[in-house]
Amino acid sequence: MLVDDHAILISGLKLLLQKRTYYHVVGVADDGYKAIELYNELKPDVLILDISLPGMDGLQVLKTIKAQHEHAKVIILTMYEDEEYVSLIMNAGASGYVPKVAVDEELYSAIETVMDGYIYLRPKEMTSMMKNKQKEENVHKMYSTLSLREQEVLQLIVKGYSLTEIAGELLISIKTVDTHKTRIFNKLNVSKKSELVEFVIKHNLIEL
Numbered sequence: 624m625l626v627d628d629h630a631i632l633i634s635g636l637k638l639l640l641q642k643r644t645y646y647h648v649v650g651v652a653d654d655g656y657k658a659i660e661l662y663n664e665l666k667p668d669v670l671i672l673d674i675s676l677p678g679m680d681g682l683q684v685l686k687t688i689k690a691q692h693e694h695a696k697v698i699i700l701t702m703y704e705d706e707e708y709v710s711l712i713m714n715a716g717a718s719g720y721v722p723k724v725a726v727d728e729e730l731y732s733a734i735e736t737v738m739d740g741y742i743y744l745r746p747k748e749m750t751s752m753m754k755n756k757q758k759e760e761n762v763h764k765m766y767s768t769l770s771l772r773e774q775e776v777l778q779l780i781v782k783g784y785s786l787t788e789i790a791g792e793l794l795i796s797i798k799t800v801d802t803h804k805t806r807i808f809n810k811l812n813v814s815k816k817s818e819l820v821e822f823v824i825k826h827n828l829i830e831l
Contacts, residue, residue: 624650624667626658626684627700628676632723636671639730646734655679659687666692669734674701674712682715689716696737700726709744719743762826768810774829776803780816781823 625648627633633651640646650665652658655678662670670688674681681699688695698719699712709720718737721729729745736743769777772793779789786804790797813819823829 624648624652624662624665624670626652626655626670626676626681627673628653629673632673636726636730639726643731653677655681655684658684662688662695663691668696669718669737670695670697671730671734672697672699674699674703682712685712685715685717698730698733698737698743713742713744759826762828765811766826766828769807773803773807773810776800777807777819777823778829780804780807781820781829 625633625636627636630653633653637648640648649667650661652661653676655676657678658670658672658676659679672681672684676684679687681701685697685699688697695716696718697716698721699717700721700723701708701712702723712720719733719742721733721743725745733743766774775793776789779792784792786797786800789800793800808814808819811819811822813822
């Protein structure tokens with residue numbers, strides 16, 4: 624099933640897929656709402672989905688379909704190639720990612736890969752995703768070294784409490800709070816409060 628709001632691209636994709644007789648385009652949609660409705664009706668083996676869509680953007684379409692069909696195989700087509708963007712769509716549940724500039728033989732590889740039950744990424748994106756995953760694992764290991772009391776102090780620091788206010792909230796001395804703060808800084812490898820807040824929010828370590 625193909626989803627894109629550009630008729631020329633849809634026509635090009637159809638021609639490309641028709642070169643392989645075992646591929647069949649079972650449906651086409653040109654906006655997000657139609658995509659979800661048609662997917663629920665057809666339940667295609669693979670959905671090839673553009674991100675930039677009218678009505679509902681492709682990322683929301685992806686999340687909606689994955690919530691309703693856990694094993695849906697969705698390949699994202701997009702003009703964007705930066706690492707954070709690729710990470711965003713893969714974390715949303717995409718099975719693969721192909722830049723529009725590379726829609727040729729690579730699309731066959733992507734389809735065959737996801738049909739075999741694997742994730743399709745080009746080597747550059749795969750390396751980047753692996754590095755990011757390792758970074759996140761390291762961050763959570765660092766966080767896990769904090770004691771329960773240090774985690775409490777951390778949460779209050781990030782919420783903007785002063786040392787005096789934290790001491791009153793936790794019924795401990797200001798000196799003890801300062802000691803916990805120093806240990807937190809050392810364990811998370813930050814040197815000032817602004818860095819600590821940025822670190823915690825970036826890695827979603829606590830709920831604010």
